[in-house]
Every structure is written in C-alpha cells, then in structure tokens.
Amino acid sequence: MTASYSPGIPPTAVVIDHDTDPVQSDTPAADPLALAAAWLPGPGEDRMLMTVSTVGLDGLPDARTTMLSDYDGERFFFHTDANSRKVAELAASPGVALTILWPGVTRQLIVQGTARRSPRTESDAAYRHRSPYLQQLAWQNTAEFAQRPLAERRARWRNFLSAHGGAEQPVFTPPEEWVGFAVTPHRLVFWVSNPDAASRRIAYTREEAGWARTTLPG
Ligand SMILES: Cc1cc2nc3c(=O)[nH]c(=O)nc-3n(C[C@H](O)[C@H](O)[C@H](O)COP(=O)(O)O)c2cc1C
Structure with a gap:
C-alpha cells in the first residue's frame, strides 16, 4: 500500500x-x-501543519512538523509525546518559532514565542478531537514499537484496532505520555x-504599550 500522507491529516488546498x-x-x-484568527481554520475545520523550531540541547536549531492543534485567539497549541526530543529541548529552553505554510503557498505565518506545558484537562480535550488514526498513533508510536520488524508492527497495529472496536472507533483516553x-x-x-x-509581509512585535507593526518586502 502507498499513501501520500498520514490518515487523519487531510491535504487541504487553500485559495485566498x-x-x-x-x-x-x-x-x-x-x-x-x-x-x-481571521487566517487560521475555525473549530471543526481541518487543522494546519507547522514546523516547530526549537533550540537543541547542543545549542543548534532543531525542527520538525506537527499539527497546529488549536489557536485560542492568544496562544498556539501543539501536542506531542512527553518522551520526545522536542519536550526535552523545551524544558531546557522554552523559546520556539512556528512556521505555518498554507497549502497552495498563498500564505505563511511565523510565530516566535514561549512554549508552556498546557494543563491535562486541555490536552485530554485536544486528544478527543484527533481522528481515530491519530489517537492510535499516540498510543503506539513509541521508541520500542519503532524498533520492531514491519510484520510485527502491522500485527500489533491490527491487534490494537481489534481490541478497541476497529479503525473508526475513537480511543477516548490518551496515553500518559500525551502532552500539550x-x-x-x-x-x-x-x-x-x-x-x-x-509578496508582502507584516511583522508585529509585542511591546509594553501594545503591538508595533512593520511592513516588509516578501
Ligand atoms: C505531517 C506530519 C504531522 C505530524 N504531526 C505531529 C504532531 O502533531 N505531534 C507530534 O508530536 N509529532 C508529529 N509529527 C511527527 C514529528 O514531525 C516528529 O517526527 C516527532 O514529533 C518527533 O520529533 P522530535 O524528535 O523532534 O521531538 C508529524 C509529522 C508529520 C510529517
């Protein structure tokens, strides 16, 4: 079987x-x-993907793609595995840059800021909004699982599905390692x-008196 994207992450074409x-x-x-808020999808719409850049433990930049789980009008949320490299990096240095590129390359939003762990109630709610495939991924995408041969990974994936009622059935409780x-x-x-x-950019920097705005070339 071939697939161009992970199930649960729809490729979205955005026309502006x-x-x-x-x-x-x-x-x-x-x-x-x-x-x-005007640019980003609203509740119930497909989630955007973004590059989350962090400061590596060796001082060099590090980066990876995640889903932008939510934007509440003030903060940008992502969810991940507590044992991941990015979580260790954020514990040491909470500064991040998020790069959100719209499919179709019509827009880009870069956010520089500070990442803080979000409370369990919030991350549990975000987990419940993930597709059944992504919920299962949160359970099975472990370092131990990744080491196993393909046949075993497929068998364990199928066994998990059978134990939880099939591919369309959500698993409502996240694993302990699920963090936001x-x-x-x-x-x-x-x-x-x-x-x-x-192309054109508008940059906003937070100052004591409010947001300072600059228009820049693309
Ligand atoms: C399209 C796409 C979406 C992804 N979404 C997530 C996500 O929402 N959360 C996550 O932890 N990893 C996600 N990943 C996997 C990450 O890119 C990364 O491999 C993983 O989080 C480990 O990163 P780290 O070792 O730098 O911490 C996604 C990968 C791709 C390609």
Missing part, C-alpha cells in the same frame, strides 16, 4: 482572495492576534503571496 485578504490591505489590522504546549507569541510575521504584485 487577494482583493480582500487582510494582509494585502492598505490599512493592516492593529491586532495580530485577531488577524491570525501552548505558545504565547512575542512576534508574528504574516506573509502573503500576490500573483499581481510582489
């Missing part, structure tokens, strides 16, 4: 209207948090493509 996109506007919004992070931004950079003019 360049005449009305808020970042194309001659009078860009003063509040980047509201602007991010909430990123509070201090800088956001919105990039928008434009087929009729150059």
Whole structure:
C-alpha cells in the first residue's frame, strides 16, 4: 500500500482572495492576534501543519512538523509525546518559532514565542478531537514499537484496532505520555503571496504599550 500522507491529516488546498485578504490591505489590522484568527481554520475545520523550531540541547536549531492543534485567539497549541526530543529541548529552553505554510503557498505565518506545558484537562480535550488514526498513533508510536520488524508492527497495529472496536472507533483516553504546549507569541510575521504584485509581509512585535507593526518586502 502507498499513501501520500498520514490518515487523519487531510491535504487541504487553500485559495485566498487577494482583493480582500487582510494582509494585502492598505490599512493592516492593529491586532495580530485577531488577524491570525481571521487566517487560521475555525473549530471543526481541518487543522494546519507547522514546523516547530526549537533550540537543541547542543545549542543548534532543531525542527520538525506537527499539527497546529488549536489557536485560542492568544496562544498556539501543539501536542506531542512527553518522551520526545522536542519536550526535552523545551524544558531546557522554552523559546520556539512556528512556521505555518498554507497549502497552495498563498500564505505563511511565523510565530516566535514561549512554549508552556498546557494543563491535562486541555490536552485530554485536544486528544478527543484527533481522528481515530491519530489517537492510535499516540498510543503506539513509541521508541520500542519503532524498533520492531514491519510484520510485527502491522500485527500489533491490527491487534490494537481489534481490541478497541476497529479503525473508526475513537480511543477516548490518551496515553500518559500525551502532552500539550501552548505558545504565547512575542512576534508574528504574516506573509502573503500576490500573483499581481510582489509578496508582502507584516511583522508585529509585542511591546509594553501594545503591538508595533512593520511592513516588509516578501
Ligand atoms: C505531517 C506530519 C504531522 C505530524 N504531526 C505531529 C504532531 O502533531 N505531534 C507530534 O508530536 N509529532 C508529529 N509529527 C511527527 C514529528 O514531525 C516528529 O517526527 C516527532 O514529533 C518527533 O520529533 P522530535 O524528535 O523532534 O521531538 C508529524 C509529522 C508529520 C510529517
């Protein structure tokens, strides 16, 4: 079997209207948090993917793709395995950069900020919103599982499905290792493509008095 993406992560094509996109506007919004809400999918819509960049334990940059689980109007959430490399890195250095690229390469949003562990009630709720495939992945995607031969991995995957009622059946309780992070931004950079003019960015930096805004070339 071949597949171009993981089940549960739909490839989403996003088409934007360049005449009305808020970042194309001659009078860009003063509040980047509201602007991010206007760009990002709402509840019940497909989740975006993003690159989460961290500072490695060796001091070098590190990066990987995760799902943007949620944006609550102030903070950007992602969920992961407590035993993962990124969690160790964030414990040592909570600064992150999130790069969100829209399918179709129409928009990019870069968020620099500080990641904090989100409470268990919140991460449990996020787990319940994942597809059955991604819920199972959270249970079985362990270092021990990854070492096993393919035939055994397939058998254990099938056994888990049988034990939990099949592929469409959600597993409502996350494993202990399921953890969430909430990123509070201090800088956001919105990039928008434009087929009729150059691409353009608007950068917002958090200051004591509010958000400072700069318009930049793409
Ligand atoms: C499309 C895609 C989506 C992914 N989503 C997640 C996710 O939401 N959470 C996660 O922990 N890993 C996710 N991964 C796996 C990560 O990219 C990464 O391999 C894993 O989290 C381990 O990263 P680390 O060793 O740097 O901590 C995803 C990978 C891909 C390709």
